[in-house]
Amino acid sequence: MRGIKRAVVLLTVLVVALVVIAFVLENQQGVSLSFLGLATGQVPVSVFVIVALIVGMLIGPLLGILVRSRRHKSTPAGRA
Template sequence: MRGVKRVALVVVVLLVAFVVLAFVLENKQSVSLSLLGQASRQLPVSVFVVLALIVGMLIGPLLGMMMRSRRRKPILTAQY
């Protein structure tokens, strides 16, 4: 059973890597993003999207850990 899970994980990782590679190769148009009056230099669309993906993958688990730690704190109630 463990071997099947490993093979499935490898297949999923390879599939995701293939999709990201295909996306990068298909989106080579240069664009410049502008936010609050600041413009970035011209880079391919895929660079911005992959960077957003990586930032989301880093921030998502951190927010999940913060929410879990808030739930574990005991709620103090007034005792009469």
């Protein structure tokens, strides 16, 4: 069973990697992003999207931990 699980995880990682590579290769148009008076130079669209994905993957779990810890603190001692 462990071997099948590893194979599925490996296959999933490979598929995700191929999708990311295809996305990067398809989105090479240069764009400039402007926000609150700050502007970037010409960078491919895929860079902005992948950076946003990584930031979201970092912030999401951190917010989950924060909410879970606050919920845990607000629970009365007698209840779980």
